Amino acid sequence: MKIALLGYGKMGRIIEEKAIQRGHEIIYKKESEGTFEGLEKADVAIDFSVPSAAVTNIKACLDLNIPVISGTTGWLEEYENIVKECKEKQGAFLYGSNFSLGVNIFFELNAHLARIMANFNDYNVSMEEIHHTQKLDAPSGTAITLAQGVIENSEYTSWTLDKAKEKEISITAIRQDSVPGTHSVFYDSPIDQIEIKHTAHSRDGFALGAVIAAEWIIGKKGVFSMKDVLNLNK
Numbered sequence: 001m002k003i004a005l006l007g008y009g010k011m012g013r014i015i016e017e018k019a020i021q022r023g024h025e026i027i028y029k030k031e032s033e034g035t036f037e038g039l040e041k042a043d044v045a046i047d048f049s050v051p052s053a054a055v056t057n058i059k060a061c062l063d064l065n066i067p068v069i070s071g072t073t074g075w076l077e078e079y080e081n082i083v084k085e086c087k088e089k090q091g092a093f094l095y096g097s098n099f100s101l102g103v104n105i106f107f108e109l110n111a112h113l114a115r116i117m118a119n120f121n122d123y124n125v126s127m128e129e130i131h132h133t134q135k136l137d138a139p140s141g142t143a144i145t146l147a148q149g150v151i152e153n154s155e156y157t158s159w160t161l162d163k164a165k166e167k168e169i170s171i172t173a174i175r176q177d178s179v180p181g182t183h184s185v186f187y188d189s190p191i192d193q194i195e196i197k198h199t200a201h202s203r204d205g206f207a208l209g210a211v212i213a214a215e216w217i218i219g220k221k222g223v224f225s226m227k228d229v230l231n232l233n234k
Contacts, residue, residue, distance in 0.1 A: 001023075001218065002027045002043045003019050003025065003028075003214060004029075004030070004038075004045040005026060005045075005048075006048070006061075006068075007030065007031075007072070010134075015207045015211060018207045018208050022215075030057070032049075032050070039060060040066070043066075043218060044069065044217060045057075046071070047061075047068060047070040048071045053072075054070060054074075055078045055081075057072075062089050062091040065091060069096070069210055069214050070095045070096075071096055071206065073141030076144075079095065083223050086223055087223065091221065094213055094217055094223075094226075094229070096213065096226045097142050097145040098141065098181075099206050099207075099209030099210045099212075099213060101209060103181075103183075103198055107149055108232060111150075111153050113194075114154050115154075117154070117187050123188060124189075126169065126170040126172070126188065127139075127159075127169060127172070127183070127185050128172045129142065129143040129182065130181070130183075131176075132177065133176065133177055138161065138173035139161060140181065143159075143183060144159070156169050161173060180202055180203050180206075182197070183197065184196070184197040209229075212229065
């Protein structure tokens with residue numbers, strides 16, 4: 001499989017390593033000032049760039065009918081436009097706020113717990129995410145996905161980085177050196193606390209998941225998520 005890397009920072013380099021280990025070839029790398037010349041030779045593209053570049057990168061792939069995987073966060077105000085364009089061009093697009101197998105299992109656990117806790121009004125939910133200081137967006141895309149999982153399965157309606165109002169989920173975003181990603185969901189009552197937590201030890205899981213998603217999307221048309229890749233939609 002010939003892979004294009006859109007974004008060649010720390011994640012891009014780890015993705016390259018994992019892809020080569022799995023027998024694939026990196027035929028194109030785009031850094032911030034690069035052009036799209038050569039992108040057309042790719043079988044699939046993996047975008048781990050920056051929020052300001054993600055939409056342009058994804059559109060370039062859709063224009064060339066190249067399946068594209070995006071793990072860039074912080075651009076989701078344009079997500080529905082990308083979905084519409086993908087469908088119009090009969091392309092293939094997969095966005096994941098986190099490609100780690102463990103995190104996607106954590107998403108399912110979070111949604112299941114939210115359904116249970118929706119019956120217990122004495123508990124208030126809040127979240128905390130900790131990432132490396134180079135991370136540009138806050139809260140993380142993973143934290144937003146976790147919040148959305150609670151919102152879809154409870155009476156909560158939104159999330160905030162500020163002090164939570166009624167039916168809002170408070171998210172605390174912390175930036176520390178060399179932290180790949182830690183996410184916690186808390187349910188607090190006057191008498192106790194329930195906590196679920198995922199801690200990433202390195203970025204390898206994110207990179208491997210992105211390569212697996214790229215392998216999976218070849219030959220498909222439509223808009224997908226890691227739930228499709230991992231067969232978690234049942």
